[in-house]
Amino acid sequence: MIKEAEVEKRISELADQINNDFKGEKVLLIGVLKGSFMFLSDLAKKITLDTEVYFIEALSYGDGTSTSGVVKITKDIDRDIKDENVIIVEDIIDTGITMSKVMEIIKFRGAKTVRLASCLSKPSRRRVEIDIDYLGFEVEDKFIVGYGLDCAQKYRNLPYIGVIEE
16 A cells, blocks of 8 residues: 555655754654554654653553543553653554544643654544644555554554555
């Protein structure tokens, strides 16, 4: 679906945007586990600012195929983020429910700015409107794997973004 070279090029463009938006400032990148790890790693390598990296894990409980809207942070950052520039880094924004809750939690903790970077977005599945400040690619409603995204914990290690055909 999206070749490795296209992903690399787009990440460089997003890093340039971040470097310009926060010129002379520090940023905290908070990756949402597990899927964001590859995107976050490649993005962080291209950010030239004073940068710290943290991870959280957020689960949205539902029946397995849909979210209930109840979000629980199962792994949290171990740092105060008051008055910091935070960029939440996600692999894909689907319904938007989980990410809207995560952003609400981060804002509540007093961050100076809260921005969202997502490698992918599936707007056709959106149930909650959410602004993505740094978006890699918009994709169709297909089962996407690779570059951090999985199917039963497989395919995360692919350097490109692919689709599982049924």
